Amino acid sequence: MLEVKDLSITFLDDGAKAVDSISFSMAPGERLGLVGESGSGKTVTALAIAGLLDRGRVRTEGQILFQGLDILSCKESELLKIRGKDVGMVFQEPMTSLDPLMRVGPQIEESLRVHSKLTARQRKALALQVMQHVDLPDPETTYRKYPHQMSGGQRQRAMIAAAFISRPKLLICDEPTTALDVTVQAQILNLLLRINEQSDVGLLFISHDLSVVRRLCQRVAVMYKGRIVETGPAEQVFSDPQHEYTQRLVAAIPSRGKGRRQ
Amino acid sequence: MKKRRNYNLILGLALTCAMVGLIVMGWLWTPFDPNAMDPASRLQSPSLTHLLGTDNFGRDIFSRVLQGAGATFLIGVAVVLIGGVCGVLIGGFCGYYGGWLDDLLMRSADIITAFPSILLALVIISLIGAGKYRIIIALGVLFIPSFSRLVRGEVARCKSQEYVANARLMGAKDLRVLFVHILPNTFPVLLSSLAIGFNNAVLAEASMSYLGIGVQPPDPSLGRMLSEAQTYFFSAPWYALSAGCAIVLLILGVGLIADGLGGRRRRDRA
């Protein structure tokens, strides 16, 4: 479904190579974790896959094949066709990922507005249904709320609802729980897991936290300074890390019982 | 959450509403015909018949202040409207698309804003001639660069926000992203600048009418009344004071609104 081949991304303003010839692939419905410390190029990779990189500001090499379409070289009009329909994304910061001046409901419907011929009433009905599905409390009321009237966890659920409403093939989650406290974090992870299991949406789950990825993902790719240094089944990478950087990551995970720090 | 009263905003709104109320009244009804001369009652001091006295032609100053403030107000609004609408469009597209056209327009804006605007207005007036409507065009055009720059900066800021990336990812096309998601988010900043712009326009109109190139006689304008009043400043001080106070109150109200809006934004951001 998704195949990234020798992808390199260079920012033109400072000439820095943020991503350095990485390759990985995802099967439909798979949950892949992308782990690495901050600054290792995870977000840039995610934006590239979503086709959101500003083509005037970066130079890209390699290929990103999504359902056979090369995201990096295809026309903007072809990108518009898959955006919102086949790829959804949940961003790290729930404070800034929703338009502060727009009610939440219409934002959840945004992709339907472009990709479906549904009437306003049908769109709303679908939005309410998805809001229910992601456990937003009292959908009718929440539909009319503004982002600042919601908690971080609720906003993240709204983001997931927005990304999921047109049943994409791929859901990219860029550190969706980093800004949330631990209990809410666990709820969101369970929600993502449930959505993945109930549909055939693939999850590209990005995190700096190996323990979170271990709980959620079947496979892991470890990123370090723009390169992927190790890939493999989550359990294997976790129990028998090969690369020295992965070993340090694993060692840094506080074991259960020692008390987890936020 | 306890709300702190925004006294500047409340006071400004109250004052401006009062002024606008008087102005609207002036359009519909004035105690005397503002242009009717009466040689028998020249330069009378304020009385119950002539609330603010009469001028050197025996015209009722209160009626003239009402209509003059109306003219000034309309000019201010029209100027801000021209500058604001063009500024939002130019700044919006420049900030969103960037590129060489953006560079060119913004450098031009830098050059234009480097000159005092009243000077440039005089240059334009000398080219197209004086008069109420020409002043609106001259000042409106001059206001475009600063509004464009402001909007462009805000658009560039909003553009890098995640909700914009998200809207694009959801399939929203460029125009929808710009007009529905980005520009409304620039309005809070734009609004207080519009208020400040209105005040500058009022002052500029008053200065230009004072110089005799704005609103043409016999129609009243606060600036021209001020200029005529200075001859009689010692014999009929109420003439200059009436016109001057009307300008000050108009500007004070809108200025307080601008300040209140700015203050609310600063608190929201914090």
Ligand SMILES: Nc1ncnc2c1ncn2[C@@H]1O[C@H](COP(=O)(O)OP(=O)(O)O)[C@@H](O)[C@H]1O
């Ligand atoms: N807009 C940008 N302009 C220039 N460099 C950037 C930009 N965004 C990210 N980078 C650089 O790319 C690298 C990877 O960043 P990022 O993908 O955000 O890391 P991560 O998400 O793993 O924390 C960093 O070194 C960062 O400095």
Ligand SMILES: [Mg+2]
């Ligand atoms: Mg990141």
